[in-house]
Amino acid sequence: MKQRTPVFVNILIIIGLLIVFYYLFVQSYVFFASPYFWGTVVISCILAYIHSAIGDIIENNKFKKLSAEEKAAYIAEKKIPYFKRLYDSAFKKQSATEEKDILIDHGFDGIMELDNQLPKWWLGLFWFGTAFCIVYMAAYIFTDFASPIKEYDAEYKAQIASIAEFEATQPPVTIETAVFSEDNVAAGEEVFKTNCVSCHSEGGRGGIGPNLTDNYWHNQDEKTLFKNVFHIVDNGVAGTAMQAWGKNGVLTGRDIQNVAAYVYHINQEQPPITPAEGGAPPYGEEAHWEKQ
Ligand code: HEC
Structure with missing residues (x-):
């Protein structure tokens, strides 16, 4: 028994x-x-x-x-x-005696099969796996469990909410308060890649929009380069494809501060991309910026 x-x-x-x-x-x-x-x-x-x-x-x-x-x-x-x-x-x-009882002779090929019992640990794992699989499938089909779309939605909403909270608690960045910081260059590069490369090309070498790496500037509205870039991105250039990213509500003051830091970086801290290297030709007057 x-x-x-x-x-x-x-x-x-x-x-x-x-x-x-x-x-x-x-x-x-x-x-x-x-x-x-x-x-x-x-x-x-x-x-x-x-x-x-x-x-x-x-x-x-x-x-x-x-x-x-x-x-x-x-x-x-x-x-x-x-x-x-x-x-x-x-x-x-x-x-050996037990083996005799569980030998199965297939009769025609002379090969004997030993009909061993499956080990208990194996059977336990097997039944656990089967039960788990059924419950998991049911949870996946009938609830939100492990649904990548729902998880993405929740994370996306949480992130948007945390950005909104950050913006609400931080004073907005304006041209008066904006400052250049080396720490903003990487974030600015992301803004640039998302919004600006379509016209100013990879690394700001110029295309539809002018070359941002050389020292020739069509718009010289401010005394320092950083503030000038902030001003242009905020207000755009009327009558051209360069829209007013800040005033139109596309970019926040913080985004503009970041992207202006990136433009400053490629203009002042990197060698210019010349027309011989695939850069757009100079556009506007040579600039003499005041120090920051
Ligand atoms: C749809 C195309 C387009 C996009 C996108 C665009 N620009 Fe421009 N940008 C232009 C054009 C065209 C000009 C030249 C305006 C002019 O004639 O003064 C310009 C001018 C500029 C200037 C002034 C250059 C100078 O010589 O005075 C800066 C700085 C600039 N853009 C930065 C940016 C940044 C930063 C972004 C991304 C947030 C951006 N642009 C996105 C088309 C674009």
């Missing part, structure tokens, strides 16, 4: 599965505070106990029908602690 799994092991497995199940559907651990979770735990425990009690009755009946020898063997095996029994059975080797 086979030994039964103790009820506490079944309960531990059930609670483990319930936690996985709840987590996949709720997608956080808040369910630990929910009466539904503890309700299902209690109901499952009661069912497990009832199941075990019925098992006890059946076991008693079967036990009565065993021979004295079988009874003794059964009792001896039952005394071994459950986990030791589990461990032994997981790594059990068939003895």
Whole structure:
């Protein structure tokens, strides 16, 4: 007669599965505070106990029908602690006599097959994997669990909200308060790549818009280069393709401060890209900027 799994092991497995199940559907651990979770735990425990009690009755009946020898063997095996029994059975080797019983002769090819029992740990993993797969698929199909689009949406909204909060708490950057900082160059390069390369080309070498790396400037509205770039990007150049990025509400003062830092960087801290190197030809007058 086979030994039964103790009820506490079944309960531990059930609670483990319930936690996985709840987590996949709720997608956080808040369910630990929910009466539904503890309700299902209690109901499952009661069912497990009832199941075990019925098992006890059946076991008693079967036990009565065993021979004295079988009874003794059964009792001896039952005394071994459950986990030791589990461990032994997981790594059990068939003895030679047992092997004889499980040999399958295919008859025609002379090859014998040893119909070994699958190891318990393997079966356990297999059933756990199957159950997990079903719950996971159900959670994926019927809830928002693991949906990349929903996750992206949530992260996107959170990011927009944090940017809005940042803008609300920081005073807006204007041409009076804007300052050049080496730290803004990298962020400015991103702004430039997104908004400006279509006309001013890679690295500001010029295309539809003029070359921003040389010292020739068509618009010289401010005394320093940094403020001049801020002014042009903020107000645009009327009658040309260069729109008023700030006044039109496309870029914030902070974005303009960043992109102006980038333009300053490619103009003052890098060698100019000459027409021989693929830069656009000079446009406007040679500039004599005041120091920052
Ligand atoms: C749709 C094309 C286009 C885009 C996009 C564009 N520009 Fe321009 N930009 C121009 C044109 C055309 C001019 C020349 C205006 C003129 O004739 O004075 C110009 C002029 C400028 C000037 C002044 C150059 C000078 O010699 O006076 C700066 C600085 C500048 N742009 C920076 C930017 C920045 C920074 C961005 C991105 C935020 C940007 N531009 C996006 C077309 C564009």
